[in-house]
Structure formats: structure tokens, C-alpha cells
Amino acid sequence: MSRSQSGRTIAAVASPPGPGLRGVIRVSGPSAAQLVRSCWRSTESVDPTRARGTSVGRFDDGSGEQPLLLIWMPGPHSYTREDVAEFHLPGSPPLLSAALRHLIELGARPAGPGEFTRRAFENGRLDLSQAEGVLELVAAQSEAEIRAGAALLMGGLGKRVESLRQGLDDLRALCEASLDFDQEDTGHVPRAELNRLFELVGEGFQEALGWERRRDRDRGMLRAVLLGAPNAGKSSLFNRLCRQRALVADHAGTTRDGAAATWRLPSAEVELLDSPGLDANASGVDAYAQDLAGRERAGARFALWVVDGSCTSPSAARAEGRVEPGLPCVVVWNKIDLPGAPQEPGRAWLDAAGKVREQAPIWVSVSAKSGAGMSLLEQRASELLNSGSAGLSLGRELSARHHAALGRAAEALDRARAGLGAEIGLDLVAEDLRSAGAELDELSGETTAEDLLDRIFARFCLGK
Ligand SMILES: Nc1nc2c(ncn2[C@@H]2O[C@H](COP(=O)(O)OP(=O)(O)OP(=O)(O)O)[C@@H](O)[C@H]2O)c(=O)[nH]1
Ligand SMILES: [Mg+2]
Structure with a gap:
């Protein structure tokens, strides 16, 4: 179209x-x-x-x-x-x-x-973010999502972006006007005015990013769970990712009550759940803990399947992989710091895991002990979320677009401000301000590429 x-x-x-x-x-x-x-x-x-x-x-x-x-x-x-x-x-x-x-x-x-x-x-009649609000409303599956979509449709983001755009234009006009004067003629460079405007626009960006973050938070947090055999290192990983202090010990069955904490990924905040290691033969209170963990897993969007890479086997992969087979997961190949431990899962292990979960697992090698591999793990989890296989709602996808564009514009503003401080020349400062404005124009739909528009509008249903 x-x-x-x-x-x-x-x-x-x-x-x-x-x-x-x-x-x-x-x-x-x-x-x-x-x-x-x-x-x-x-x-x-x-x-x-x-x-x-x-x-x-x-x-x-x-x-x-x-x-x-x-x-x-x-x-x-x-x-x-x-x-x-x-x-x-x-x-x-x-x-x-x-x-x-x-x-x-x-x-x-x-x-x-x-x-x-x-x-x-x-x-x-609508700017792009408002059109996205219509889309979000139509696709909403909860009251929270309806409210988030309505806020967008009512112009909550559009108005903020417009006033930021105005601020950037004012800044650029001031820089360009100053260019017409002699470099030595500093009396004509209204630095105080420029600084004040930079301050104001910077605050505007923080406020807009905060607004979008709140909208995301109001939809409720995404949940992810740690799965794996006892002693695989789930609690150690939980502590690292969420800066927690869950009990870690050399003895299988350390975790009984699950704990939950916030894991901050670049594109979303996730509620990460630690839980007891999988144990099919548990009895008594341990069986109860297993039961409880199973129920908590039900609301999860994806799992981190933690594996002790130093002691696992294809048959262990088959047994562990059978738990929540439909839940998208990232295999976390842990304990690579141990001497002699394989640095990555072998073909046989991956084949066995892939067969029970009906898709080749995404995996990443880490050491929860040393912290190696953590940023790659966060990257893989973000990719899983953004791929749509973790069922990221449309609203969250749109929020991620807004966040990314606002973030890039705010970075360009920071560059401009740093340039002003470093006296690099007002023409370069104006150039950075221009790129900040271009990011905002893409966000509001002023200059959005046709294929991105096609992709956004194709998500609507007929008749909308
Ligand atoms: N060398 C090494 N040891 C690790 C690593 N991760 C965990 N451990 C150790 O493995 C043992 C078990 O770790 P936990 O984090 O308690 O494992 P868990 O999966 O939570 O265990 P349960 O709660 O019993 O199911 C502890 O002694 C940890 O110190 C790692 O990356 N490298
Ligand atoms: Mg534990």
C-alpha cells in the first residue's frame, strides 16, 4: 500500500x-x-x-x-x-x-x-504514535494494555515529541544564528541561553523516556523462570543477573522456596524467578515445593534452562527438556570456568535437547561464578523477546521502538551538548541537533520509511 x-x-x-x-x-x-x-x-x-x-x-x-x-x-x-x-x-x-x-x-x-x-x-489526523495507540487498543488483551494504548492514542507521546522537536529547533536556530558572528566576538554568542535550553530539552527527553517506561511497567512485568537440575547453578545465576543474595550451596536441593527479582534487560524489565532444581522423585515438603514451582512457571514467557556443563549428558537433556516443553528458552551452559569443563554443548546434547523441545535451542556459555558470558546471555534473552517467539505483546514491541528512537535522539543531544562544552564549533553542534531531530521525525512518522509504515499498518486487522 x-x-x-x-x-x-x-x-x-x-x-x-x-x-x-x-x-x-x-x-x-x-x-x-x-x-x-x-x-x-x-x-x-x-x-x-x-x-x-x-x-x-x-x-x-x-x-x-x-x-x-x-x-x-x-x-x-x-x-x-x-x-x-x-x-x-x-x-x-x-x-x-x-x-x-x-x-x-x-x-x-x-x-x-x-x-x-x-x-x-x-x-x-493522527501522528504515528497515535496510530500505534489505535493498534495497541485493538490488540489489547487486558485492562492494563487498553489503558496503555489509550494513553498513546490520546497523544501522550506525540505531544511530548512535538515539544522536544520544538526545543531542538530553537536550539539549532540559536546555534546557527551564533555562527553568523565572529568566533572572537563572544559577546554575541548567547551561551547562557544555549545552556539553559540544553538543560530544558534534556529534561524533556528524560520525562518522555520515563513516560514510555511507565507505560511499559503498567502493562505488568514479563516473567521468566530459571529451570534446571539441582546444583546446576540457578541461584548463582539469579544472584548475578538480579544482584540478589539467594542461598547458594554445594548441595543439591538448596533452593526450596522460589524467589523473584527484577532482571533489567536492554529492551524490557523482567521478573526472574529462581526455583528448586527439577526432581521427579521428590517427596514430602520437597514434592510440595516442586508443585509450587510448576504453578509459578505457568505464567512465564520464557525460561533460562541452566545446565552444569561439567556434568551433564544427552539423557539428562532429554529429562530436563521435557519440563515446560512449550516454553521458549535459552540454554545457559554454566560452569565453563571449571578445569576440563566443555566450553559449549556438544552436538549430541543439543540434538537431544532439540528433540524434546521441538526446536534447536538457543544457547550461551557462561560462568555464574566468574560472571563470564553475562552480557551475551542478556543479548540472547533480548533477542528471544524481540523475536516474538516469547509472545511479546504488540504494545511492548511498539514501546521498544519508541524507546530506541528516543534513546538515539537523546544520545545525539548529549553529543551536541558535549560538543558545545568542548568548543568544537557550533556548526558541528548544530549537526548533532539535526540528527536528534531526525530521530524524532522518524518516531512521529514525519519521515518514517515507507517499509516500516507498511509493517506497522499491516499489523492492524481489516476494517480498522
Ligand atoms: N565453578 C563453578 N561453580 C558454580 C558455578 N555456578 C554455580 N556453582 C556452584 O555450584 C553449586 C550449586 O550452585 P547453586 O547456585 O546453589 O545451584 P542451584 O541450581 O540453585 O541448586 P539448587 O537450588 O540446589 O537446585 C554451588 O556450590 C555453586 O558455588 C559456576 O559457574 N562455576
Ligand atoms: Mg538454588
Whole structure:
């Protein structure tokens, strides 16, 4: 779908699929009024498109008539800023299909996924972050996600980005004005004013990043669990990743009660759960602890499967891999610091693990004792989260995009500020300010690449 294709009138069923009390067909574009008049039947001779509002009549779908409640919203005061008609019809799928087919015979084009919202964006009704808010709302699965989407749709991010953009423009204008004066003529360089503005815009960035972080936190934290045999080093790893002090000992079965703590990954905060080592033969209170751990694993999005690389085997891989086989995981090949320990899992071990989990595991070699491999582990876990296989919600994906763009813009601002302090020349400072602005423009959709827009809007369902 490209920008040049807007202009034709589009139509789609906008109500959820399946039978319902009422079904809605939405039409948007220059021939919407003409389409309405072609299908409209009524005993009174009024034109329902003469003024904005609702009219009750009948819809002629070419083979018969259906009761109709028409909502007419002439542009630019409509969702897409084009002429928009909503046909509210009986919620029967075959009747809705017949009505849509008829509108298409009359010249409308079936709308692609998200095309109404894309038009709203392209016609300046919504900025990109607001369009994403619509997307997040439509895909929301919890009240928290609905609130997060609504905050975005109401312009919470867009407004912040706009005022940051203004601040950056002011800064750049000041730098460029100063360029016109002699280097020695420092009296004309309003340093105090520049510093004050830098301070202000810097604070604005922190506030915007904080707003997005809060939105992410409000959705509830993602949970990950540590899985593995007793003594594999789960608690040691937990302590390292979350800076905790869970009990670690040389004796199998040290952890009984799981502990939870926050693990900060670059793209998300994760609630990491330590739990007792897997033991199929546990009895008494240990069996109870195993049971409890199993229940806590249920809400997890992914697992770190910790393996003592110095003493494991393909048959151990088969036994351990059978636990929560559907949970995406990163294999943490631990204890590589031990003399003679294999530095990575062998083919036979990986084959055995891959077979029970029905996919080749991602793995990383570490030593929870020395700390080796921790940043690679965080990178692998982030990749797993961002790949979508851990079921990262759409909202979180969008938040990650906002975070990354705001972060890059804030870095460019920091470079500019450092440049100002180091007296590197105001033209270079202005250049960094320009790149900060470019990042914001990409965020707000001002200059976002067409293929990224295509990818975002393709996530919408039809009729939105
Ligand atoms: N050399 C070495 N020892 C480790 C490493 N990680 C853990 N250990 C040791 O292995 C033993 C078990 O570590 P824990 O972290 O308690 O293992 P766990 O998986 O939590 O064990 P349970 O709670 O009993 O299931 C302790 O003696 C740790 O010091 C490592 O990377 N290298
Ligand atoms: Mg433990």
C-alpha cells in the first residue's frame, strides 16, 4: 500500500467477525456520498448525505433490502479526514458480505489491513504514535494494555515529541544564528541561553523516556523462570543477573522456596524467578515445593534452562527438556570456568535437547561464578523477546521502538551538548541537533520509511 493509492474510496467490514446484533461496514473516500446515495432506500425523499449525522432507512444490496442505520461523517471532521459513511446493518455475516460486495461493484476498493487508520495518519489526523495507540487498543488483551494504548492514542507521546522537536529547533536556530558572528566576538554568542535550553530539552527527553517506561511497567512485568537440575547453578545465576543474595550451596536441593527479582534487560524489565532444581522423585515438603514451582512457571514467557556443563549428558537433556516443553528458552551452559569443563554443548546434547523441545535451542556459555558470558546471555534473552517467539505483546514491541528512537535522539543531544562544552564549533553542534531531530521525525512518522509504515499498518486487522 503506498501513499499514492489513497484517493480511491475504500470499504471494509469494521465489526468483529462472526454473527452479532449489528454489523458495521465503513466506507471512506471521495465517492462515499455517491455510494451512500446508490444504496440508500427510504420512503422519505431525503438525501442522508446532506448533513452530518445519523439516518434510518434501508440498504439495497442489489438482491434485496436490509434495515440500515447510516452514520454520515463528511470530511475533514471524520476519522480519516475524508468523507466517511458507516453502514450499521444486521450482524449476519452473509448479509454483510452481500452489502460489501455490492459497494465494491459500485466502485469501492476493499480496504487493506489498517488502511482507514493509515489514511488518518497520512491526512494528518493522527501522528504515528497515535496510530500505534489505535493498534495497541485493538490488540489489547487486558485492562492494563487498553489503558496503555489509550494513553498513546490520546497523544501522550506525540505531544511530548512535538515539544522536544520544538526545543531542538530553537536550539539549532540559536546555534546557527551564533555562527553568523565572529568566533572572537563572544559577546554575541548567547551561551547562557544555549545552556539553559540544553538543560530544558534534556529534561524533556528524560520525562518522555520515563513516560514510555511507565507505560511499559503498567502493562505488568514479563516473567521468566530459571529451570534446571539441582546444583546446576540457578541461584548463582539469579544472584548475578538480579544482584540478589539467594542461598547458594554445594548441595543439591538448596533452593526450596522460589524467589523473584527484577532482571533489567536492554529492551524490557523482567521478573526472574529462581526455583528448586527439577526432581521427579521428590517427596514430602520437597514434592510440595516442586508443585509450587510448576504453578509459578505457568505464567512465564520464557525460561533460562541452566545446565552444569561439567556434568551433564544427552539423557539428562532429554529429562530436563521435557519440563515446560512449550516454553521458549535459552540454554545457559554454566560452569565453563571449571578445569576440563566443555566450553559449549556438544552436538549430541543439543540434538537431544532439540528433540524434546521441538526446536534447536538457543544457547550461551557462561560462568555464574566468574560472571563470564553475562552480557551475551542478556543479548540472547533480548533477542528471544524481540523475536516474538516469547509472545511479546504488540504494545511492548511498539514501546521498544519508541524507546530506541528516543534513546538515539537523546544520545545525539548529549553529543551536541558535549560538543558545545568542548568548543568544537557550533556548526558541528548544530549537526548533532539535526540528527536528534531526525530521530524524532522518524518516531512521529514525519519521515518514517515507507517499509516500516507498511509493517506497522499491516499489523492492524481489516476494517480498522
Ligand atoms: N565453578 C563453578 N561453580 C558454580 C558455578 N555456578 C554455580 N556453582 C556452584 O555450584 C553449586 C550449586 O550452585 P547453586 O547456585 O546453589 O545451584 P542451584 O541450581 O540453585 O541448586 P539448587 O537450588 O540446589 O537446585 C554451588 O556450590 C555453586 O558455588 C559456576 O559457574 N562455576
Ligand atoms: Mg538454588
